[in-house]
Amino acid sequence: MDFEFTEAQKKLKNEVREFLETEIAPIANERDLKGPLTREELVGFIKKLMPFGYYNGMVPKEYNGKGLDATTMAMLIEELSRVWSGLAASIWIASSANMVAVSSPYFMEKFLTRTQKGELIGCAAITEPDAGSNAASIKTRAVKDGDEWILNGSKTWISNGSVADVVNVLAITDSGKGQMGISMVLVEREVSPFEHRELHKIGWRAFPTSELFFKDCRVPDENVISGFGGTGNQGESRSGYKNMMAAFESARSTMSVLAVGICQAAVDASIDYVRQREQFGRPIGGFQMVQEMIADMITETDASRFLTYRAWQLIDQGKRARLESSIAKGYACEAAVRVASKALQIHGARGIDENYAVERYLRDARSLTIPDGTTQIQKLVIGREAIGIRAFD
Numbered sequence: 001m002d003f004e005f006t007e008a009q010k011k012l013k014n015e016v017r018e019f020l021e022t023e024i025a026p027i028a029n030e031r032d033l034k035g036p037l038t039r040e041e042l043v044g045f046i047k048k049l050m051p052f053g054y055y056n057g058m059v060p061k062e063y064n065g066k067g068l069d070a071t072t073m074a075m076l077i078e079e080l081s082r083v084w085s086g087l088a089a090s091i092w093i094a095s096s097a098n099m100v101a102v103s104s105p106y107f108m109e110k111f112l113t114r115t116q117k118g119e120l121i122g123c124a125a126i127t128e129p130d131a132g133s134n135a136a137s138i139k140t141r142a143v144k145d146g147d148e149w150i151l152n153g154s155k156t157w158i159s160n161g162s163v164a165d166v167v168n169v170l171a172i173t174d175s176g177k178g179q180m181g182i183s184m185v186l187v188e189r190e191v192s193p194f195e196h197r198e199l200h201k202i203g204w205r206a207f208p209t210s211e212l213f214f215k216d217c218r219v220p221d222e223n224v225i226s227g228f229g230g231t232g233n234q235g236e237s238r239s240g241y242k243n244m245m246a247a248f249e250s251a252r253s254t255m256s257v258l259a260v261g262i263c264q265a266a267v268d269a270s271i272d273y274v275r276q277r278e279q280f281g282r283p284i285g286g287f288q289m290v291q292e293m294i295a296d297m298i299t300e301t302d303a304s305r306f307l308t309y310r311a312w313q314l315i316d317q318g319k320r321a322r323l324e325s326s327i328a329k330g331y332a333c334e335a336a337v338r339v340a341s342k343a344l345q346i347h348g349a350r351g352i353d354e355n356y357a358v359e360r361y362l363r364d365a366r367s368l369t370i371p372d373g374t375t376q377i378q379k380l381v382i383g384r385e386a387i388g389i390r391a392f393d
């Protein structure tokens, strides 16, 4: 197995890092502390970063995308996460609008011009107040009424929920069919308005996260689709739940690569610091217990990176990565908490000072162990794959 980036990938990585260090890193900390990005701010960042492949990287070239492979896209996300993981996460979720826009002639007509300009923000709404890890227990329901569906229910912890133009809502469309009766309903905010309430969290402060309320929300029939980037009004093909579960493989691998970016940021900041901070008449990097912390951080970062890119390579090869994406997500997100926590310790009191980025790394890492399946759920997926017995249905 080859984990070496190609020369083209290395060149892109260097160019992106230089740009991000100059344009994004200097503002990241201060802006993140101010809370959720507005839609205008997010679109502004997308436009700034699109030339490198953020937002439209995996869109085929025939639709004016970059046509990047998944591994290169992951590398870009890692780099942005290294300077501002909340922005990296927000842009990644926003980019889901592209999958919808290229999924059928109907959606192309509607959305392609806006996605090509980086002006359509997407998000996915699965979680509900009473349906978290058990996504199949959702209550949100869409009922057919002539040429429309009437959507009722509420969703919570929805990334980009307050700024999204299009929301992929997981809803029951046929209650007699169990999981097969669950569909993705694409709600366009302008066409089918709904209310939202912003949630405030320990980390990823600038990354909007919201509750969404759908009350007799009327959605055109064409918008009931089969999954993320579904086929658009395909009649019988409305098994959104199964498609959502498959989409979790790339979602979990994305959480892992965000974690790797935070780990690398924590390692880089700590190495710089221990070289220049002096105590007892010498750099603290000369003390063995400090070196041990650095060594542990580097080892966990490397392990996370290898597990993560293995999952991305499988996705690039068109293979299933159910086990590998769960191993990567479960390990890397917990490792990011440990690595960022050591970075705080290494920085002494400065580690908990909001004026330095290090405390943000720990707060952001703490958010990663929950979405797209908690660490415990990843372990149950690994256990199921290994043992062949399901701990839950």
Ligand SMILES: Cc1cc2nc3c(=O)[nH]c(=O)nc-3n(C[C@H](O)[C@H](O)[C@H](O)COP(=O)(O)OP(=O)(O)OC[C@H]3O[C@@H](n4cnc5c(N)ncnc54)[C@H](O)[C@@H]3O)c2cc1C
Pocket: 123, 124, 125, 126, 127, 131, 132, 133, 134, 156, 157, 158, 159, 160, 204, 209, 367, 370, 371, 372, 373, 374, 375, 376, 377, 380, 392
């Ligand atoms: C930052 C952030 C962003 C998010 N973005 C989105 C989004 O864009 N869209 C969306 O739909 N959702 C989103 N979520 C929601 C997220 O997917 C859920 O929070 C997650 O699935 C867990 O659900 P819960 O919070 O209800 O916890 P619960 O499911 O109630 O779990 C609580 C605890 O019980 C444990 N637990 C539950 N079941 C089991 C089990 N069978 N065995 C062992 N332990 C178990 C869990 O591991 C956890 O420790 C986001 C969450 C966060 C924190």
